[in-house]
Amino acid sequence: MTAQPSTLDTRHSSLGPPLLRVRGLCKHFPIWSKGFLRKQVGLVKAVDEVSFDLQRGETLGLVGESGSGKTTCARTILRALQPTRGEVVFDDGAGAVDLAALPEGALKPLRPKMQMIFQDPFSSLNPRMTVGQIVAEPLQIHRIAKGQELDDRVVDILRKVGLKPEHRQRYPHAFSGGQRQRIGIARTLIMRPSLVVADEAVSALDVSVQAQVINLLADLQQEFGLTYIFVAHDLSVVRHICTRVAVMYAGKVVELAPTEELFGNPRHPYTQALLSAVPNVDPDVKLRFDVSGEVADAGRLPAGCSFHPRCPRRFEPCDKETPALIPVANSPSCTACHLYRGA
Amino acid sequence: MSASASPAVPPSTLDTRHSLLIQDLRTHFFTEEGCIPAVDGVSLSVPRGKVLAIVGESGCGKSVTSFSILRLIRRPGRIVGGKILFHPRDGSPAIDIAALDEKDDLLYRVRGGYISMIFQEPMSALSPVHTVGNQICEAILLHQDVSGEEARARAIEMLRKVGIPGAERRIDQYPHELSGGMRQRVVIAMALVCNPEVLIADEPTTALDVTIQAQILKLIKDLQQEQGASVVFITHDLGVVAQIADEVAVMYLGKVVERGSVRQVLKNPQHPYTASLLKSLPGQGKPGERLPAIRGSVPSLNAIPSGCPFHPRCPEYVPGRCDVGAPPAMRLLEDGREAACLLRGAGDEGRVASEETQP
Numbered sequence: 001m002t003a004q005p006s007t008l009d010t011r012h013s014s015l016g017p018p019l020l021r022v023r024g025l026c027k028h029f030p031i032w033s034k035g036f037l038r039k040q041v042g043l044v045k046a047v048d049e050v051s052f053d054l055q056r057g058e059t060l061g062l063v064g065e066s067g068s069g070k071t072t073c074a075r076t077i078l079r080a081l082q083p084t085r086g087e088v089v090f091d092d093g094a095g096a097v098d099l100a101a102l103p104e105g106a107l108k109p110l111r112p113k114m115q116m117i118f119q120d121p122f123s124s125l126n127p128r129m130t131v132g133q134i135v136a137e138p139l140q141i142h143r144i145a146k147g148q149e150l151d152d153r154v155v156d157i158l159r160k161v162g163l164k165p166e167h168r169q170r171y172p173h174a175f176s177g178g179q180r181q182r183i184g185i186a187r188t189l190i191m192r193p194s195l196v197v198a199d200e201a202v203s204a205l206d207v208s209v210q211a212q213v214i215n216l217l218a219d220l221q222q223e224f225g226l227t228y229i230f231v232a233h234d235l236s237v238v239r240h241i242c243t244r245v246a247v248m249y250a251g252k253v254v255e256l257a258p259t260e261e262l263f264g265n266p267r268h269p270y271t272q273a274l275l276s277a278v279p280n281v282d283p284d285v286k287l288r289f290d291v292s293g294e295v296a297d298a299g300r301l302p303a304g305c306s307f308h309p310r311c312p313r314r315f316e317p318c319d320k321e322t323p324a325l326i327p328v329a330n331s332p333s334c335t336a337c338h339l340y341r342g343a
Numbered sequence: 344m345s346a347s348a349s350p351a352v353p354p355s356t357l358d359t360r361h362s363l364l365i366q367d368l369r370t371h372f373f374t375e376e377g378c379i380p381a382v383d384g385v386s387l388s389v390p391r392g393k394v395l396a397i398v399g400e401s402g403c404g405k406s407v408t409s410f411s412i413l414r415l416i417r418r419p420g421r422i423v424g425g426k427i428l429f430h431p432r433d434g435s436p437a438i439d440i441a442a443l444d445e446k447d448d449l450l451y452r453v454r455g456g457y458i459s460m461i462f463q464e465p466m467s468a469l470s471p472v473h474t475v476g477n478q479i480c481e482a483i484l485l486h487q488d489v490s491g492e493e494a495r496a497r498a499i500e501m502l503r504k505v506g507i508p509g510a511e512r513r514i515d516q517y518p519h520e521l522s523g524g525m526r527q528r529v530v531i532a533m534a535l536v537c538n539p540e541v542l543i544a545d546e547p548t549t550a551l552d553v554t555i556q557a558q559i560l561k562l563i564k565d566l567q568q569e570q571g572a573s574v575v576f577i578t579h580d581l582g583v584v585a586q587i588a589d590e591v592a593v594m595y596l597g598k599v600v601e602r603g604s605v606r607q608v609l610k611n612p613q614h615p616y617t618a619s620l621l622k623s624l625p626g627q628g629k630p631g632e633r634l635p636a637i638r639g640s641v642p643s644l645n646a647i648p649s650g651c652p653f654h655p656r657c658p659e660y661v662p663g664r665c666d667v668g669a670p671p672a673m674r675l676l677e678d679g680r681e682a683a684c685l686l687r688g689a690g691d692e693g694r695v696a697s698e699e700t701q702p
Contacts, residue, residue: 207581211625235626278582281609
């Protein structure tokens with residue numbers, strides 16, 4: 001943490017207050033011992049001191065390996081999980097509120113503004129409800145529309161995501177993976193949210209269908225002025241649709257940079273390793289990946305920088321001091337690495 | 344329906360050049376909704392000591408093909424036609440795996456001995472109630488005539504080879520005590536411990552992170568070269584194909600639509616499906632641009648379109664030609680690769696269509 005708010009995103013300062021301002025966000029899970037006298041025996045720092053700004057209309061990519069805390073981070077921002085510490089200031093023009101500090105009851109009126117698209121289009125749709133019921137349910141829960149208006153809005157949103165009005169009477173099993181993901185997107189967008197968290201929204205889809213859904217998400221962003229947090233492990237998808245990318249490792253953001261900068265000029269050794277592990281479709285571009293080991297266990301993090309046991313460029317302070325996320329001199333990137341300290 | 348080698352090659356040379364020859368394989372599933380032709384007339388050859396990648400989207404029949412090779416197809420599925428010829432390294436006569444009896448001793452020798460398999464999901468491929476060591480030793484004791492101690496020593500050596508630190512300790516652990524990447528290494532150790540001549544890898548890295556995937560790909564490649572095994576590598580990831588394969592076969596709706604060397608297929612795709620698939624990958628064009636997606640989705644196998652099965656989604660579709668008659672057969676192209684497209688190749692009508700049709 002300790003990054004000054006202004007350093008995390010200076011490029012957009014002319015655009016007014018950010019839609020989302022996350023500061024020092026932590027989600028820690030205690031581990032209890034077994035037995036009658038339950039003592040805390042450990043602490044999993046799933047999300048630790050995450051800070052960033054998110055501007056309206058932006059798409060922020062949250063990438064990292066499994067276990068890096070990217071999904072937990074996204075869920076904590078939406079208050080699907082109660083944060084341990086930190087601030088999540090949400091401001092969609094109707095006044096800034098700190099989501100992390102609001103009581104549960106006060107959250108409900110804000111929920112329509114923040115929606116989520118899930119990874120698995122097979123388990124995220126209730127098989128016993130028709131598509132019409134699934135898409136209409138959020139409007140009914142929040143008592144926003146009923147009767148003819150409800151019906152009109154369902155038809156309207158189904159058309160927008162590329163489905164047909166007559167699909168309302170069918171059940172999810174009658175649809176392919178790509179179409180189911182469209183149903184999930186319709187259910188998300190019918191609330192007219194300002195913030196959409198897409199958690200691995202295209203990961204389960206085949207390549208040819210994945211491209212269709214990526215195009216759809218881009219079109220809808222234009223049309224509705226959506227702001228996305230895009231959680232993904234597929235770096236080429238992230239490169240295609242995100243404006244900025246945050247790379248997470250063991251619960252911390254280790255690099256935050258505009259997309260082209262991150263892919264063209266990665267700073268953190270972990271980002272470099274991650275990028276080098278992506279196989280290129282050109283058989284003449286060989287994999288250069290040479291980092292051994294696996295993601296650090298969030299319950300038993302090494303001292304200092306969590307990446308240091310695997311890092312090819314570690315030096316003296318890395319196993320003692322935890323580096324903070326700070327801007328890299330003469331560049332739009334921020335990184336948490338001792339190599340760039342005081343540079 | 345001959346295999347990729349030209350018919351002029353005498354059978355004896357064929358034997359030494361290919362470990363596995365699949366000829367016109369048909370595996371159908373007989374369900375209440377009718378017959379599902381999951382694999383319909385697939386011909387493939389696996390050159391000895393090389394890696395053949397089979398790529399395609401879900402439902403194209405790539406896994407059914409690989410399961411057919413080891414005769415792992417369960418009812419209501421059945422191999423209804425074709426040959427799967429395995430040519431042992433020692434020059435003994437070829438074995439037609441498709442024709443073997445379910446209970447034939449030879450089938451048990453082939454399965455896990457001559458040919459072994461790495462499965463996609465390491466957690467379901469390993470038994471949760473047996474230690475890693477017992478599972479690897481089981482394979483050794485089944486196929487080799489060695490003592491229990493010898494088997495254990497070999498298992499430890501194999502675990503070390505696949506890069507598991509502390510192999511002596513890990514061998515007595517259960518799968519749940521290992522991470523996903525380590526489990527996949529155990530599955531690989533199990534598949535390679537009997538020194539198979541053919542290794543089938545069914546999406547071995549799909550469930551893994553890219554960093555672990557890179558480690559596993561390197562491991563498979565290294566061990567394959569060390570042991571001189573031939574590999575059938577099944578995947579949907581074209582990047583993985585580029586990194587590991589020598590030869591590529593692209594499948595669509597139960598058929599091979601393009602086959603050639605990895606450079607031919609990925610750098611200069613000829614079948615419109617292969618070309619469209621490559622174009623729709625994100626990360627190549629300018630960020631934010633629209634991706635050239637393939638329209639529609641993969642049709643279900645009980646409603647395969649007439650003519651060329653890809654015609655409803657094809658950007659080069661010619662009405663009245665592509666949508667009628669039998670599905671196009673594989674045609675040999677000038678550079679030695681094959682594609683199943685009416686608009687490609689030196690075929691009689693193909694040439695007419697590929698040129699501008701001027702009256």
